[in-house]
Amino acid sequence: MANTPEELAQVLEEIALLLEIKGENPFKIRAYRNGAESVRQFDGDIVSLAKRNELKGIKGIGSALQDKLHELASTGQLAFLTELKAEFPPGLFDLFGLQGLGPKKIRALYDKLSIDSITKLKQACTDGSVAGLPGFGKKSVEKLLEAIELKEQFADFYRLGEVAPLAETIKHTLQQHPDSLRVEIAGSYRRGKEVLHDLDFLVATSQPAALTRFFTELPEVTSIIACGDTKASVRLENGLQCDLRAVSNEQFPFALQYFTGSKEHNVALRSRALQYGWSLNEYGFTPKNKTTPAPPAARDESQIYRILELERIPPELRENKGEIEAADAGSLPRLVELDNLRGTFHNHTTESDGRNSLEEMAEAARDLGLQYLGIADHSKGQFQANGLYPDRLLRQLDHIKSLNQQWDDFKIFAGTEVDILKDGSLDFTDGLLEQLDYCVASIHNSTQLSEKEMTARIIAAMENPHVTMIGHLTGRLLLQRKSYALNIDKVIDCAAKTGTIIELNCNPRRLDMDWRHWHKARDKGVITSINPDAHHTDHLQYLAFGVKVARKGWLRREDVLNTKSLDEISTWLAKPKGQR
DNA sequence: GCCGTTTTCGGCCCGACTGTTTTCAGTCG
Structure with a gap:
């Protein structure tokens, strides 16, 4: 029906x-x-x-x-x-x-x-x-x-952003059960991986069998793979497998740590525990022999890390990529949070291929508590997306200026998502770009160039003084299309040298540039902007996925352009690119 | 199949790229 x-x-x-x-x-x-x-x-x-x-x-x-x-x-x-x-x-x-x-x-x-x-x-x-x-x-x-x-x-994989609403709904339902004390989603979901194989739910309860049965009877479940007293596995309509573990309240922190992983992180952590004379599993610390003193109990995950004389490691960092060493040295980064975001760039309106008008997009951004919204509709090369010719872009610029007069605590920044053409030149002239507040430059065609050509093409765009940031750098579509052939290291070096922002596009299909590159980019001084590439007011919610990925890439507040306040960003944008 | 009209049929969004051709069809954005 x-x-x-x-x-x-x-x-x-x-x-x-x-x-x-x-x-x-x-x-x-x-x-x-x-x-x-x-x-x-x-x-x-x-x-x-x-x-x-x-x-x-x-x-x-x-x-x-x-x-x-x-x-x-x-x-x-x-x-x-x-x-x-x-x-x-x-x-x-x-x-x-x-x-x-x-x-x-x-x-x-x-x-x-x-x-x-x-x-x-x-x-x-x-x-x-x-x-x-x-x-x-x-x-x-x-x-x-x-x-x-x-x-x-990728047959059995699902994109984080597409699974998230379902995951949160199930979590919420589990929390409503009278016998559930604590509920978390562990696994790669909690670590903020861009694609997931399954969902791991964890519940603290004194009635585990009641919870596993309740889990298998959820309306989202289409088939039951297994159901025991403490563990159940089910499949949802979209084929996604979901597991539930029911543990005691005392075991919960250990189970949460264990099932959050990653496997590599846990191996490293267990070997550290052994140095203290304890073995570590999903139920707790166990003394290796009778002479080892009993470990103190842990009420939450951070206490497990503290017992091992480590700072609490945020789930997103648990990939055994240096986080244990940093936690040991007390030098873990203070990661960016969703609350830190003050605005966002790279958003579309009905003027090109967006679903909502300029006014509606601005209103939605204000409702989210943002102080500014950057509009970057497509340039003329994107016919299918109703890309703007210069005259329409200039009219939009006037429209934005007049709208801006009604607010003193909010501003729309006028930009464009200009096509980077095959030879690295842009779809708009410098004279036109100069009139805008900022410019996102992106590749949308000729995606099969060689690595050398593609790298040179992006570097050429980065060297343009009017290009503020590069949009969806690698062009990948998760579970669908690989990135362009591209020398990421050269591009990162060029971004650092020219002061060009590399966008973190947080559309769930993209999450581009990949988190694996951000730590080194950050260390070279590259700044990102977390952008939803919104084509609808609802898409502004994607910012939450972008923050997860940014955290996974070790990014701090100061590494993210759109954590700047309206005043700060206005000053920043007003400076020439080389002096920012 | 929709729309709009000097009202019932003609126009509807376009260009680049690729691989196959040897002048173009199919796909993509």
């Missing part, structure tokens, strides 16, 4: 996909996609309107779509879709997830070679039959195999 606008929209998207495989008129296909977009953006109860067949007059939804949405909302079925689906095997849709495969090629593979699954495609690539098809050759086969490999490699 279609009960939400999103469900209605997804049905229209599904139809569009099927029509695409059928080779229908592209404008008809676009009409379905536009219809889906209209449904999503409609300000009002569109589901009820659809049920009552009162959709007339909504832009993008003509008579054909009105009828279909009415049928869908009132009966929960759509005969048109059912018939359409019956024409193709279900496995065919998996092929859409592969880079380089669009509807035409999928159709050709299906028609000529009866390929209707990734397994069959892999086989046909290997045995040479794909290379024999018109339009396919040696290179396409290589690329397809590579795409399949990438997909298989």
Whole structure:
């Protein structure tokens, strides 16, 4: 039953996909996609309107779509879709997830070679039959195999940002149980890893069996893998595995430490415990022999570390990448926190491909308690994203100036996300960029250049005095697309030399630049800006993921540009790049 | 399939890149 606008929209998207495989008129296909977009953006109860067949007059939804949405909302079925689906095997849709495969090629593979699954495609690539098809050759086969490999490699992984709402909902429900004393999500989720294999819930209780049973009966659970007195494993609808461990309140800190990991961190920590004469496991310290004095109890995790004469190590740092040595020396960084953020750059509006207007974005930022919001809509090179030509950009600049007059505690900064062209030049002239408050420069095309060319391209952009920061540096899409060929070390050196910010893009699909590079970048003096790349007011919430990744990269408040207050950032932006 | 109209049919967003071709189709952003 279609009960939400999103469900209605997804049905229209599904139809569009099927029509695409059928080779229908592209404008008809676009009409379905536009219809889906209209449904999503409609300000009002569109589901009820659809049920009552009162959709007339909504832009993008003509008579054909009105009828279909009415049928869908009132009966929960759509005969048109059912018939359409019956024409193709279900496995065919998996092929859409592969880079380089669009509807035409999928159709050709299906028609000529009866390929209707990734397994069959892999086989046909290997045995040479794909290379024999018109339009396919040696290179396409290589690329397809590579795409399949990438997909298989990440088959059981989930992006942090997409799992987080579900994880927090389950945590909240567990907390509501009368027998649960403490609840935490441990594992890689707690460590802020960008992709996760599973979720590890931990609960302190005197009634473990009641909790494990309660866990398996949660509405989000679709199948039970195992359920015992202290441990249960389940699978959710999206395939994600979730484990629950129920322990006593005394064991809880030890279990939390143990299940948070990482494995490498724990190995190092256990070997340190042994030097004190104790073995350490998920239940507590145990003296190695009778002469060893009993260790004191630990009420929380920080006491476990204190007993081992270490500063408390934040979960994000527990990867055995120098954090134990730093904790021993008392030199752990004081990591940036979400509360430290005062604003953000790199956000879009309806002027290019965002969903909300300038006014709505500003209002949402103010609601979050931010003091400033940087707007960076796409430049003209991004046609598909409705990129701005100079005249529109200048009009937006005027609009921002006039809006800014209403506040004295908040400011919109006028920027752009300008394309870095193939040769490293920018999609706008210096004269135009000079008129803006700041500039994000990003790569959106020619992504297959060699490492040497790509590195030179980004360095050229960084050397431009008007480029404040580089957007989504490596172009990676988590679980989907690798980063461009790029010499990160050279880019980091150049960022430090030129005073160019490297953005930490906290869109859950990107989380780019990767946390593994930030510690060394920081030590070379590179500053970041934690940017949500928001295309909707809701996306400002992504800042929380960005802060997790920044913490994972050992970043402190002073390493993050957008922790500066409105006054500080205004002064900073007013200075020439070389003098900041 | 939608929209808009000098009102019922014609236009609908475009360019770069890649790999396949030898002039272009398909994909992507």
